[in-house]
Amino acid sequence: MPLPPGFVDDLAAALGDEFVITEPERLATYDCDGLTGWRAQPACVVLPGSGVEVQAVLRLCERDGVPFVARGAGTGLSGGALPVADGIVVSVARLNRILEVDVESERVVVQPGVANLDVTRAVAAHGYFYAPDPSSQQVCTIGGNLAENSGGAHCLKHGFTVNHVTGAKVVLPDGELLELGGASIDGDDGPDLLGVIVGSEGTLGIAVEVTLRIVRVPEAVVTQLAAFTSVDAAGDAVSRIVAAGILPSAMEIMDRFTIQAAEEAYHPGYPDGASAVLLVELDGVLAQVEDDTAAVDGICRDAGAFEIRTATGAEERALLWKGRKGAFAAMGRVSPDYYVQDGVVPRTKLPDVLRRIEELSDEHGLRVGNVFHAGDGNLHPLVLYDAAVDGQVERAKTLADEILAACVDAGGSLTGEHGIGVDKACAMPSMFSERDLEVFERVRRAFDPDGIANPGKVIPTPRLCGEVPGPYRAHPLERLGLAERF
């Protein structure tokens, strides 16, 4: 489906020729995000250089009914930035300026294309940091973080993106600007639209300016690694730490399979014979961190840890984290393909769900590595498969879906931090009634009456459910018209 006549010319007039991409070989860069199983080439990619230019682009989209998909760094894992073939991609790559650093008010104002870690870099000299830390934080953007309500290992204590965005200027699908929140910490005016926009996965508009809360770098940080002979024992330690009233900034568990893969890849020196490794990070005032470190040590020993290492310096800590941070990449050495699932379960249900994952893994004959944010019950099972082997893509997808169903059955939810996107839209009815989905859609229509903002994402398109992704497979959204997609 080609774009309407004159549309690209109007974009070029608004932005300048060099910022409107239509050559197929350049468009290929944008054909998927971190969910590489599905692809779709957009009709056009634009790179606006200001909020006003984003408004101009969306006004043209509204005028001609052209769908648009916003894109940060393209690191999302649920296909939120997957293009639609008859639409455009609006990249925020050029909107990468830090507009204001106000340390006294503990606020930073940034454009949406600023990389997550660059916010911390801009304030580090003042003793501050930006807390949400998705693993892709070197490159992923604040705009993408806002769209996905991104988390990270340290969100257990420090909260998610939604807890750190205090204001945003958002261009709505008709090109008008909505200003929400601002300088003050407090504020209870009107509906909390900022809360709906954070995590809306690009379906309500495009943020062009974001105000973020920054946090003081803690006086002391300690990382502890405890080795256990079972994942259950590590999980038990986590429960006891929580019950003791300790709030670590991170609690991460890796299972034996993941430990081995990480050890082979990076040689972080994980203890021999460990069937589970628990990483606990404590931060805060020195005296408190010291107390908590001793308490966590004792709790882990009581729960059966056979080895505990404690690191206080930055380099030593980095070594303990190395295997965890590289765990996904290490899977690339073990398996040609893998699929990262993202589900949440109540912490008390972790052992049950892990056993269920093991059963499912056996049933489908595919290995599953487990890495998880244990403190908040956010699982990241890694389903390993080989797309070259007939039927494995389908089996991997089925296995991953069944793992997600097990999370929901246990009273959990479909995603902790990766979003719904196209990947999990078809699972939404397992968690929400038809009625709930209808209300979601009505709220979405309140922002986007024409259904041009990232259509086909989040809310399921029943006709497509059951389709299976594959390497370089074109996404079936391409086969539907705009009305059916929304």
Next chain:
Amino acid sequence: MPLPPGFVDDLAAALGDEFVITEPERLATYDCDGLTGWRAQPACVVLPGSGVEVQAVLRLCERDGVPFVARGAGTGLSGGALPVADGIVVSVARLNRILEVDVESERVVVQPGVANLDVTRAVAAHGYFYAPDPSSQQVCTIGGNLAENSGGAHCLKHGFTVNHVTGAKVVLPDGELLELGGASIDGDDGPDLLGVIVGSEGTLGIAVEVTLRIVRVPEAVVTQLAAFTSVDAAGDAVSRIVAAGILPSAMEIMDRFTIQAAEEAYHPGYPDGASAVLLVELDGVLAQVEDDTAAVDGICRDAGAFEIRTATGAEERALLWKGRKGAFAAMGRVSPDYYVQDGVVPRTKLPDVLRRIEELSDEHGLRVGNVFHAGDGNLHPLVLYDAAVDGQVERAKTLADEILAACVDAGGSLTGEHGIGVDKACAMPSMFSERDLEVFERVRRAFDPDGIANPGKVIPTPRLCGEVPGPYRAHPLERLGLAERF
């Protein structure tokens, strides 16, 4: 405007006669909330006994186009529970059961009529508490707290209601049930409707079941009182405490006028000659609280405090808090009437705004006492007046409006914790563009297409702006039809 024929009978058939009130002398109880300047007698009050009964009531309202106003304990200060004369009040007073206490998962499930403090009472034996603590917490309900996104003195560290509600079952204006959130800590599925519903002031539906996060009682709590010779010096101490990276659970300032009124009423023994009193509360692990207490002591002395008292035991601490907690009531001894304003300013702008409040007070010849949550810049100026003196009601309202305008001008916002209600609806355009308000209204319509849920609140009704409240004054909403009100 009478109710449609048969409507009251249908209500009685659904709930039982005794839970449908139509006698004028009993209806009088419900003619206002904590904003007593405006009154309106509803046509009927219902007291449903279950979520299913709330559904039945709202189905009837939708069938006949009858507006409804939800009511908790009626302690709200912005008129959110002000009835509409041709509508009904849905009281949640009978929905007062705690349904589940799950200490391991740190969750409590309650009905909306449970009093705030009763949640803490239900979990105190396990070493937990419910953190948001509005001053009315003895009686105000969780349903009302959810509607208003209530705060309290300790929200500086512990967060607002929105940070503690993890799930809710909400009856929508057509009587259908919407289930949001649930057991898990994390969760990133679909639009964050829970975030929109918390703080929606009864305009989107009625919560019939609420899941709350509970928090461990800290190991140590210390309250410090520091006396200063000026409010500026006390404000300076607050800035320095924040800059030192200390996060107290509360930081409250009272000005000289309020101190005197509290001293005369309760004799808490505030230091002689204090022009400002700063209360700082620290909680957490003992070692950290001790460190912070010493640091706050030093900072306050550096900032010019001439006397500092430190209390660790519960009784001693209660004595220091006594004057603050009773400050509003103490005004009743000094002035026949007072109006509590609620505005927010960036913390760095506090001194400027306080000076402006002093000027405005002189200009209008009315006294203003200042009590504020200094840590998060939430002001509560108390405008004193005498309704019996001709013109004072109007002057008090004008003065309060001008104080609010000064907050907005300083980059703040219209309300920190009391909500918009009817009281501040007309000030919304000072903070939001016409376009912003239109989006708010569209979101509201997504939940409430007929405009029957608490009409006339939050979004301004231009024809009514400029009308002035008075003692026992009927609210002008009465004079408008439903369509114009929404």
